[in-house]
Amino acid sequence: MIETSSATDAEDTLHRSRHGGERTAAVRPSLDRSVRPAAEQRPGKRRSWLIGLGFLLPFFVPFLLFYVGPVVYAAIQSTQVTERVGGIFGTTVTKFGGLTQYAAVLSSPDFWSSVGRVALLGVIQVPLMGALALLLALLLDSPRVRLGRFFRLAYFLPFAVPGVVAAIMWGSLLDPSTSPFYQAGLHVNFLGPSLVLPSIGNVAVWTYAGSNAIILLAALKSVPPQLFEAARLDGAGDLRIAWSIKIPLVRPAIVFTAILNMIGVLQLITEPMIFRTITSEVTSGYTPNMLAYNSASADQYQYAAALSVTLAVITFAASFGFLKILQRRADR
């Protein structure tokens, strides 16, 4: 059905008689007024179908091929096993293995330690970064801010820096052999066993905290200012207004950025891959994505597929769980 949402019947009919492909109806519209709906609807419908496909297929065909299809394929792959038959000189056969691959993933200590690592990072980094972004957004929104344009830009710039470059810069800044801080007398090895994970977290905070702050600021700016004026007249100070009015009102934006950040942490790969070239503290299976990459490059495709499906499920469960917790707290 090709109809602009607010088109009236008359306009719609006019449109159809001109473009519906029914030349005859356009030539003698008044003659068969009574039969027009039935006579015109079918060709018009067929045309509109074609037009709809013309607009949607260019996006949805690649979308199915490079988005939906691979996910389905991975799900199928993850239920298969490859077995060697006929001894050393035999061949391999691939067959349905049920949940064998998933059992292998879930019973692997490497998997759980990599998940534990990103979960630990997420539990610390996501709230920390959320609080920082909220603080920056509230300060930028304050009537007492000067040079607001400059600060907004400065905070957002890291978002434009490629993840590889961000990790290279921070790697050089923290690696004792090249660190300007180390030279200046700060003799701390930020890439040592106890600090390497916070250092990776720092790269993520540096990259995204500012852009999160800008998102929250945009939400703050959309709150009608009369609300604050009313509170001010009632004697509320800046802090009180921020705490009791602004923060509750931008809660949806806070939840939105928090979920994006959590997904980001669970999917971490760029920063640890770069840090791995600098410090031996980052192992080859440091994060779940690095594990998946390793098994794929070792030709263990089905195991890799099961791993990536498991990771996707964990990611979704975590984001929905998180969403539910925050909503429940909001309802209270």
Place this chain on the structure above:
Amino acid sequence: MSTAVLPADRIRGHFWVVVVGIVLAVFAAYFLMPLWWLSVTATKLQGDFATTNGFWFSGFHLMENLRALFGYDHGIFARWLLNSALYAGVGALIGTVLSSMAGYYLAKFSFRGRRFLFSLILGAVMVPAAVLALPLFLVFSKAHLVDTYWAVLLPSIVSPFGVYISRIFADSSVPTEIIEAARVDGAGEFRIFATIAQRLMLPGLATVYLFGFVAIWNNFFLPLLMLQSQDLYPATFGLFAWKGQSQLDPHVQLLVVIGSFVSTAPLIGAFLALQRYWRAGLTLGAVD
């Protein structure tokens, strides 16, 4: 905010202006410091890299360094930059066109299944790119597309986020009356889209293009899985490969820094030039 200010308030106001300014400046220093370090280090000689103050100049050798960067290994870095430009420039352009068509149709036409398609797209926005990369690799290795330009270019043209933004922009910036008027004048649907709607949606499409460009330029997992030949690397992935060698070859260490500088500058330039567009995009993400 235009409330009446009492004299006592004004003094307290000045105090808080200073406090807020200091806090914001400290964080600005944190965010800008690595970029400052990168720019300064890119002008240094190899020998001064680790021995002089990282945050200040020691002679200005940017030109020499750029020559070293583009001369190394038969100019492979220039090739990587071109590859990045191809993946990000062409990929984002095609992606923007496809997204804008779908977004426009979803916004302006009612048809059965519209709601379903839109929730499918919203769901896809939430699927992290890294989770997709591995299944894509599995499919592409079956299709013998691994280690070709297509392996990185084809997945890049699909942007559900682009459809999402396009739909919102089509909704708010293309009045239905204009579409109807054009129909009355005898224009076909595709012509209306190409000559009228697309022009009205231009600020939104600039946002889609900008974010698509950055996402592709910065993509790491996809080239990591898909590409083996150096000739096909995008710039940032080439830097990763060099970073791996640099522990053995200190000469490469400086190239990594200069290459990082060169591959970041165009993006920062684009963001500075297109500020009002990305702001519009971020506002959409937050408020909707």
